[in-house]
Structures are given as C-alpha cells and as structure tokens.
Amino acid sequence: MARSEMPSRPEGTSAEMLFHLGMMYCLGHEVEQDYVAAHKWFNIAALRGSAEARHYRCEISREMTANQIAEAQRQARAWISIH
Template identity: 40%
Template sequence: MQLGMRAAIGGAGAPDRVAAHMYFNLADRKGIDGAAAHRRDIAAEMSKAEIAAALRAARTWLTLH
C-alpha cells in the first residue's frame, strides 16, 4: 500500500499511475483496507492501455514472488 501511495504521488520523481495501480491491486489481494478504493481512484485517471499494463505487471509480480 505504501509503495502504491508513493508511486501515485511521485515520491521518486513523476507520478507513476501504472505502478500505483499495480501496488494497490497487490495490496487489495492481501486484504489491505482502502487499497481497492485507491486503485479505483487511480484507474479513473488511466487509459485502458495503462490499466492493462498495470494488471500485467501485477500478474508478473505474483508469478515471480
């Protein structure tokens, strides 16, 4: 969840909506309160292609970890 917040606000430079969505998605899967709401909020600012990239990134992360 913290990584999602950092990516969303640009804690390491420019905001990265794809990374934020991915981290919020992973946090939601772990049952972290508020993660789904943050994911929905960030998704409202994203294109379908960006959302698809975030979902692919989350699947890849789950496969590797």
C-alpha cells in the same frame, strides 16, 4: 525503481508496505509519479487484504486509459508469479 520496491523477502511483504509503495507512485513521493506502477502496487496490496488499496486503485483508474490499466494488471500478475 524505488529501493523499497525490492523487498528482501517479498513473500513476507505486508499489504501495508505494498499500499505504501502504491501511494509513493500515486503521489510522486520519492519517485516519479507513475499511475501504472501505483495501480500495480495497489492491486497487489488489495489482493493481500488492503481495503485502502482497493479504494485508491479505483480512484486512480478513473485517471488512466484502458491500456494503462491492462499494463498495470499485467505487471501485477508478473510480480505475483515470481514472488
């Protein structure tokens, strides 16, 4: 996991920071490329108002299976429920 994946104050985590996490996983920059993780972070960022995150989430969804998307959504819900 990226060190920045665990913000010290998750409730204050900005949509921009969450979008950045999504981009890191989408591109495999400083972390192993992982579309499930990218989709999760894009989903959370989109819920916090990021139009860019909505766009990229849609784009990577085209490269993912239905099971991968469902897993990403499950992970996003789990993260939101504890933060």
